[in-house]
Amino acid sequence: MSSSVKIFSGKESLYLAEKIAQSYGKPLGEVTLQKFSDGELSPYFNESVRGCDVFIIQSTFPPSDNIMELLLMADAAHRASAKYVTLVMPYFGYARQDRKDKPRVAIGAKLIANLVAAAGANRIMTCDLHADQIQGFFDIPVDHLDGTSIFVPYIKALELEDLVFASPDVGGVKRVRSFAKYFNAEMVVCDKHRKRANEVASMQLIGEVKGKNVVLVDDLIDTGGTMCKAASLIMEKGAKSVRAICTHPILSGSAYDNINNSVLEELVVADSIPLKKQSDKIKTLTLSDLFAKAIRKIHDYESISSLFI
Numbered sequence: 001m002s003s004s005v006k007i008f009s010g011k012e013s014l015y016l017a018e019k020i021a022q023s024y025g026k027p028l029g030e031v032t033l034q035k036f037s038d039g040e041l042s043p044y045f046n047e048s049v050r051g052c053d054v055f056i057i058q059s060t061f062p063p064s065d066n067i068m069e070l071l072l073m074a075d076a077a078h079r080a081s082a083k084y085v086t087l088v089m090p091y092f093g094y095a096r097q098d099r100k101d102k103p104r105v106a107i108g109a110k111l112i113a114n115l116v117a118a119a120g121a122n123r124i125m126t127c128d129l130h131a132d133q134i135q136g137f138f139d140i141p142v143d144h145l146d147g148t149s150i151f152v153p154y155i156k157a158l159e160l161e162d163l164v165f166a167s168p169d170v171g172g173v174k175r176v177r178s179f180a181k182y183f184n185a186e187m188v189v190c191d192k193h194r195k196r197a198n199e200v201a202s203m204q205l206i207g208e209v210k211g212k213n214v215v216l217v218d219d220l221i222d223t224g225g226t227m228c229k230a231a232s233l234i235m236e237k238g239a240k241s242v243r244a245i246c247t248h249p250i251l252s253g254s255a256y257d258n259i260n261n262s263v264l265e266e267l268v269v270a271d272s273i274p275l276k277k278q279s280d281k282i283k284t285l286t287l288s289d290l291f292a293k294a295i296r297k298i299h300d301y302e303s304i305s306s307l308f309i
Helices: 011-024 065-079 108-118 132-137 148-158 170-183 225-236 255-260 288-299
Strands: 005-009 031-035 041-045 053-057 084-089 123-127 142-145 163-167 186-196 199-206 213-221 241-249 267-270 282-285
Touching (some): 005 011, 011 065, 084 288, 108 132, 132 142, 142 288, 148 267, 148 282, 163 170, 170 213, 186 225, 199 225, 225 255
Parallel strands (some): 053 084, 084 123, 163 186, 163 213, 241 267, 267 282
């Protein structure tokens, strides 16, 4: 007999979880987040999850309370005899710390992977990891969904001629190449050099963009410094237009001012992280249908390969 599906949400991802549950056709399960006066979290389920396939939705963007709440909910479901616990993390935080790029630093992505497994999760579902190889940090199955399924139809609808895709740094070449291959378009690369985190010292463009409509592609956008600098460089090289696609809108610090004052025609993002404020230049596409379909396929033991473009 197939177990029933129950979908729950952490506090900060409720806006997305409600859309996922609606798309799936099932109401969100009831969960209460108790908070002690010192800030300590204590979530608990208001309904039985015994023998159920439990899906807990929470992106792990700052503050770290979001991670702690997700871990506690996973532990609670596991201890309440859920049959299967899947953590749905549309944005997987600490993914930028995926290697030792200098001495005496933590590998944050591996630490989060260890914590998730220790909390009792049986499976992870996420979207557009900062690096594909982070999947190897987990000893449990990882369903790594691809944001192209919502961004490609949007780009198609724009009907842009002379289309070129651009990577704002060398590390994103593989991601951009998949877009360029699908649209049978050219690609260019912005080679940047950093003095320190979130600060670009210099940038050069590899490739030709004169007379082209350029789409910059990245997995996330934080302060927007790199993206806006890349857009300016592309326009200086004679491009007709430049816009950007970024799955995860972290948008910290002066990001909104940077984007609003940039040459970008628009910034297209997913709703994996809620926007802190609205901007005429920022357009949000929802991941809800993608995750709802993935949840259904996982529960029915079907392949999710049909969800990829």
